Amino acid sequence: MTLLRNGYVTGAVLGALWTFTMAVMVAVAMSFVTGDAFRPSLLLSLGLGALAGGASIHGRAIAMGAAGVLAALGLLGAGPVQTAETGPLAAVMAHVALAAATGAGLVKILVGARAGPLTRHEFEAAVICFLTGFGYVFFTAIVAIPFYVMVMTSLKNQQQLVQNPLDFSLDLSRGWGLFDSYVELMTTFNFGSYLWTSFFVSILTVALTLAFSIPGAYAVARLRFRGAAVFSRSILLIYMVPMIVLALPIYIGYSMVGLRNSILGIVLIYPVTTIPVALYMLQGYFRGLPAEVEEAGLMDGLSRLQVIWKITLPLSLPALASVSLYVFMIAWNEFLLAFMLLDDPSKFTLTRGIASLNSSEIPRQHLMAGSVIATVPIMAIFLGLERFMTRGLTAGSVKG
Template sequence: MASQMTFASRYRSREEIETLLGSIFKWALILMFAIVTIFPFYWMVNISLRTEQDVLTNPTRLFPRPEDIQTSLHPVWCWLRYGTDDLEVNPDLPEDCVDVFNQSAFTIVLVEQGFPPFIGNSLLVSLVTVSLTLLLTIPGAYAITRLRFPGRNLFSWAILAIYMFPAIVLAIPLFAFFTKTGLRGTLHGLIIVYLSQTIPVALYMLRSYFLTLPPDLEEAALIDGCTHLSAIWRVTIPLSLPAIASVALYTFMIAWNEFLYAFLFLVVNPESWTLPLGLERLNDQEVPVTALMAGSLIVSVPIIVLFFFFERFLTRGLTAGAVKG
C-alpha cells in the first residue's frame, strides 16, 4: 500500500514538473514573440521622440528624456494651433512657438517634408478602395455561394488565379497600359490597380464565410417577399459583419501600405503621392533619422488603431439570428 502511494506521489510530481516546464516554455515563447514584435515599434517611438543630437551622442538610450519629449511634442502643438512658426506670418505667435518646427521630428515631417497631402491621398485611396471592394465582392460572393449558373465552381476557384503571378509581372503591362491611356500619375488609376489586387482575395474570403451561413435564413426572407439584394442587406450582411470587417481591414492595409504600384504610377506626379512614397523620400542622408522614424510612426499608427478597433469588433459572437423551429 505504501509503495502504491509512493508511486502515485512520484507520478503526480512528475506530472507537475512537466506541467511547470510546459508553462515556462509557453511563457518564454510568448515573451520572445512579444519582444520581437513590440520592441521595433517601441524603438521607432523612442527615436522619434528624441532630438537628433541626443540620438547621435547616445544611440543606445532606451528611454527618451522628459525634456526631449517636450521638445518633440511642443512644436506639434504650435503647428496645430497656429499653423506656422514664422513671426512675420503670424505676429501673434507666442515666443515659445517661434522658429521651433526644426526642433521636432514630427514637424519636420509634417511641415518641411509636406506630409499632410500624402496623408490625405492615402486616406482617400484606402477608403475608396475599401468601399468599392466591399460593394463589388459582397454581392459577388453571394452569387457564387447561393446562385446556380454554368461554370460556378470553376469561377469560384479561378478568382485567385491572379495571385499565381508576382506583382512585378503584372506591373509591366499595367504600366504600359496606364501610360497610353493617361491614367498614370492619377489616384483613380491607382485605385483601379488596387481593386484588381483586393477583389479576388476578398471574394475568396467572403465566399468561404458565406458557405458557413445557413441558407434557410435567406430562403425564408425570399419567401417573405425579399429580393436577393434585400436578402443580402437584411440577412447576409448582418450575419457576416465579422468577415466583412476582416475584409475591410485587409483591403485598407493593402491600399495604405502598398509601395510598388504607387511608385510606378504616381512618381511622375508628386501632388498625388501617397504615404509610402513620402516615407521613401525621408530615407535620405539630408533628413534626420528621427524624422524617418516619425514618418514611420505616422504611417503605422492608423493601422494599429484600426486593428484594435476591429479586433474588439470581431470578438462579438454571431448571435444575431437563428432558424426558429
C-alpha cells in the same frame, strides 16, 4: 531520460535556462532604457541558475531565499548580470528586477517538482511552464523592441542618435521640442496631405471592393451554376499572382495612357488587388449563413437582389466589417504600386511619402517619424476592431 526526470536535475536545468533568459531580458531592457552597458554573463547565469533551480524544488521559501542570494551576489559583482559600467541606481534596479523575475518564475515552474524522481506529468508540466514563460518573454520582446525603437528614434535628434545609439531615454527638458520631426514632416514635407490621400484612397478602395465582391461572393456561395467551382478556384489563383508581375505591364500601360502620377490610376488599381481576397473571405461567410432564412424571404415574394439587400447583408455585418478592415489595411499599407506609379510629390500616398524620406540627406528620425505616422492610425483602428480582424482573416479559409 529518467536522469533528467530527477527533481534535482529538472530543477537545475530549467533553473539555469530560466535564469539565463531573465538575465538577457533584464540586460536588454535596462540597456534600452538607460543606454548603459548591462552584460548578461553566460557562465554565471547558468551556474547560479542551476543552483537556484535545484534549491527551489524544496519549496517557496527556499526559492525566495535563492532569489535574495542572486540579488546580493549581483550587487557584489558576481551575479548573472554584470553592471560594472552603469550607474548605481540602475544597477540596483537591474539586480532586484532580475532576482524578483527569476524567483517568481522558478516558484511557478517548479511548483510540482520535488526531490527524487518525478512522474512524467510533473516533469512535463514543469517544462511546459518554462516554455510558456519563455514564450511570453520572447514574443513580447521581438514584437515590442522594433516598435519601441521606431517611436523613440523619432523623438530624438541626429546628434543624440550618433552619440549613443543605445540610449533611448527621453530628454524631457526639450518639452515640445521632442516632436520636432513630426512638426517638420507635417509642415515642410507635406505629410498632412499624404495622410489625407492615403485615407481617401483606402476608403474608396474599401467601397469599390465591397461593391464588386459582395454580388460575386453571393453568386459563388449560394447560386448554382456551371463553373462555380472553377471560378472559386481561379479567384484563389489570381490571389496568388505576384504583384510585381502585374506591376510591370500596368506601369507600361499607365505610361502610355497617361494615368501614371494620378490618384485616379491608383484608385483604379487598388480594388482589383483586393477584390479576390474579399470575395474569397465573403463567400466563406455567406456559405455559413443558414439558407432557410433566405428561402423564407424568397417565398414571401422578395427577388434575389432584395434577399441579398434585406436579409443576407444585415446578417453578415460582422463579416463585412472584417473584410472592410482587412481591405483598408492592405490599401493603407500598399507600397509597390504607389512607389512605381507615383512620382509627383504632391500626389504621394503615405507609404510613397516615407519612401521618399529614405535618402542620406534626410535625418533618420524623420524617416522614423514618418513610419510612426503611417503605423499609428492602422494600429489604432486595428486594436479597436481586433475582434473583427481575427475572425475575418480566418473566416474564409478555416471551417470550424
